[in-house]
């Protein structure tokens with residue numbers, strides 16, 4: 001194994017993949033695994049999608065990187081498309097490019113504070129939610145509502161308050177004159193697949209209006225088609241001033257974006273924030289192709305149809321097997337509650353050559369590529385049935 005030379009920050013499964021095609025990954029012996037992890041919500045178009053290969057080839061023949069000191073055509077085209085597909089296009093919004101989810105959230109946090117300092121207001125506090133996950137760098141980690149991830153890392157940046165998810169009353173009490181933003185994942189993904197109630201969303205929108213705080217929606221896992229729409233916050237009617245995106249955004253390459261509305265964009269000037277690689281031409285050209293495919297109505301309809309098929313199949317499995325509970329989720333982020341240790345179920349699924357994930361402490365998380373077919377879903381359910389029997 002690679003444990004002699006790779007820092008031990010990940011628990012790795014001992015399978016060496018040599019290639020992938022669609023929803024499948026293959027090891028060196030040619031054994032196929034149905035990939036319901038999508039590289040943790042990255043490979044929306046599956047593996048080796050011809051349009052992605054073509055985009056990478058085409059852009060790599062021009063240039064890979066030119067820095068943010070010059071206008072970058074793939075970046076401009078990507079921003080135009082992204083803005084046109086979200087409400088930010090109508091709000092004269094702008095895009096800040098980076099490379100990952102945690103960086104997109106760092107930018108959101110910094111822009112929020114800059115916005116209020118630009119207005120001469122001393123608001124700095126950001127309210128986020130228990131169980132949330134926003135990334136591993138210090139700002140995003142401070143925003144994350146999981147204390148165990150912060151242990152041993154010393155002082156976190158100040159100014160973050162964590163409130164119980166779906167507790168509208170607690171949120172009302174927490175918002176005050178120092179509140180700069182309410183920051184949320186439209187669906188809490190890694191922390192347990194938690195859907196917001198209608199009342200909770202209504203309260204967030206009302207608090208934004210009443211207190212003048214901003215709303216930051218972290219679309220990193222659920223946006224870009226996974227929820228069955230491009231924007232999950234818009235699907236749920238969350239009125240966000242800032243949205244953050246990564247994972248599937250670059251068509252498999254590292255790409256992140258922070259979308260901001262006009263009033264926030266007006267508070268920024270050259271030198272306020274930056275990153276060398278952010279929005280590099282290769283990732284943007286590739287991401288644009290992915291975005292064009294994913295945003296087609298027929299593509300998103302398939303996400304919703306496969307979601308309904310998978311959910312119905314999981315509900316049947318939950319009835320059949322002891323120790324399984326409710327099905328949670330939206331679109332193609334679905335989870336099944338389990339009384340058995342999730343780690344054991346993941347190993348059992350792997351033995352059936354199905355790759356799955358964990359969410360929270362007791363949920364088996366399924367994140368298939370958005371291109372999965374009816375027969376892929378059938379096959380995955382068959383494999384899970386066998387795994388749950390073992």
Ligand SMILES: Cc1ncc(COP(=O)(O)O)c(C=O)c1O
Nearest residue numbers: 100101102133134135220221246
């Ligand atoms: C909702 C959400 N936000 C932020 C992140 C952090 O993204 P990255 O790992 O690209 O930094 C993740 C990653 O799992 C996520 O699911």
